[in-house]
Amino acid sequence: MKKLLIATTAFAALATAASAQSGGVLNVLDWGGAYGQSHAVAYNAPFEAETGIRITVADADNPATPIKAMVEAGNVTADVASVEYADAVRLCDEGALEQIDPSVLSAAADGTAAADDFIEGAITDCFVATDVYSMVLAYDDSKFPDAKPASPADFFDTAKFPGKRTMRKGAKFNLELALMADGVAPAEVYDVLATPEGVDRAFAKLDTIKNDVIWWEAGAQPPQLLADGEVTMAYAFNGRIFNAAIGENKPFNIIWNGQIYEMEGWVIPKGAPNKDNALKYIEFSTRPEQLAKAAEHISYGPPRKSSASLVGNVAGKDVPMSPHLPTSPGNIEQGIASNLDFWVDHDGELSERFNAWLAG
Numbered sequence: 001m002k003k004l005l006i007a008t009t010a011f012a013a014l015a016t017a018a019s020a021q022s023g024g025v026l027n028v029l030d031w032g033g034a035y036g037q038s039h040a041v042a043y044n045a046p047f048e049a050e051t052g053i054r055i056t057v058a059d060a061d062n063p064a065t066p067i068k069a070m071v072e073a074g075n076v077t078a079d080v081a082s083v084e085y086a087d088a089v090r091l092c093d094e095g096a097l098e099q100i101d102p103s104v105l106s107a108a109a110d111g112t113a114a115a116d117d118f119i120e121g122a123i124t125d126c127f128v129a130t131d132v133y134s135m136v137l138a139y140d141d142s143k144f145p146d147a148k149p150a151s152p153a154d155f156f157d158t159a160k161f162p163g164k165r166t167m168r169k170g171a172k173f174n175l176e177l178a179l180m181a182d183g184v185a186p187a188e189v190y191d192v193l194a195t196p197e198g199v200d201r202a203f204a205k206l207d208t209i210k211n212d213v214i215w216w217e218a219g220a221q222p223p224q225l226l227a228d229g230e231v232t233m234a235y236a237f238n239g240r241i242f243n244a245a246i247g248e249n250k251p252f253n254i255i256w257n258g259q260i261y262e263m264e265g266w267v268i269p270k271g272a273p274n275k276d277n278a279l280k281y282i283e284f285s286t287r288p289e290q291l292a293k294a295a296e297h298i299s300y301g302p303p304r305k306s307s308a309s310l311v312g313n314v315a316g317k318d319v320p321m322s323p324h325l326p327t328s329p330g331n332i333e334q335g336i337a338s339n340l341d342f343w344v345d346h347d348g349e350l351s352e353r354f355n356a357w358l359a360g
Contacts, residue, residue, distance in 0.1 A: 024051070024052065024053040025053065025056065025274060026277045028044070028055055028281075032220065033218070034220070034240055035219060035298055038294045041297055042285075042294035043284070043290055046284075047280075051284075055281075063083050064088075074271075076269050076273065079268065079269075079274040080268055081266070081268075085263045086262075089126075089340065092126035092267075095270065097126035097267045097268060097269060098267075098270055102115045104279055105283055108306035112306065117305055118304050119304070119305065126268070127265050127266070128265050129265035129286075129303040130285065131301060132327050133237055134260060134261035134262070134326035134335060135237065135259065135261075136241065137259075138233065139161075139226075139233045139255070140250075140251055141251040144161060144232070147160065149255065150257060151181075151258060155233055155255075156209050164230060165232075166234045166235065167234075167235045168236070171351050171353070172343055173235070173338075175206075176190075177258065182202075186258070186335070186336045187336070203357055214230060215358070219237050223240050227244065239299050242299040242324055243299075256330075258335060261326045261335055262338035266282045292308075295311045295325065296321050299321060299326075301326050311325070
């Protein structure tokens, strides 16, 4: 609730200032960090220039949490928010989101309707995808001058690859990683995790490194922990690691083996005060060229087919971005797609067990 109050206060103050400058405002709830910056450059600034609508942004560790709190409290201050796919489905089912008609989305340059241009699953009743990101293993190359870690099993091998690890504080992604590290074939992970024995197996594997893990909650934390030398390996969003490695010249390497990729995108909280502006923003930001521009600033793959050929070099560098996207050939084959239906059905119970395990 503290984060909700902070976000609400921030929006109120900024929106008041913005409304004095123009006839329209839009309150965006985002993730911050390098990801939020990619939105600022590819979406927010050009949207303001085209429409005159003033954007205010508040950040959250996971925007799905304050959305739910806002709607339940009847005090909705966010107009549009970036959330993970599974959270969008869950919030939509709970009636916490507005429905989005895909006909408001712009067609591709060749006239292909948006519904046919987006990859499968990228548009749902309440959600429009903006990117395909992944959770990847990463390490500080300077800490391992000889043998290099290359797999989920290596991440769990603190004898061969010493040092603290950092992992996201939650069940999702970690249980899948633990099973892969324990020898489960990627294609069989969710079949195993769907059984009580599989869940027990995943937690037993996590037990083996529990005392060696620093848990993170905000996406900006893993690269910082690596940079500060507090950990030697991380399980983190690929874009955050890429930004630190390419943008800040940190000696970080990504391991695509075992990546788990998923979509992220826009939702409109139920009762958003500026719903019409939110729809305009979603239409603008999911145009093929805007999605491609965002991908040049952070290495998340655009979810529209027509965007792929528009992605150029890493912003400000003579380095092609495409090879660094989770969806690029050679990368995507080494991972698995997050089973969104599984997490919609089991997130509550597994998160509860994870929290109890962590506290135990």
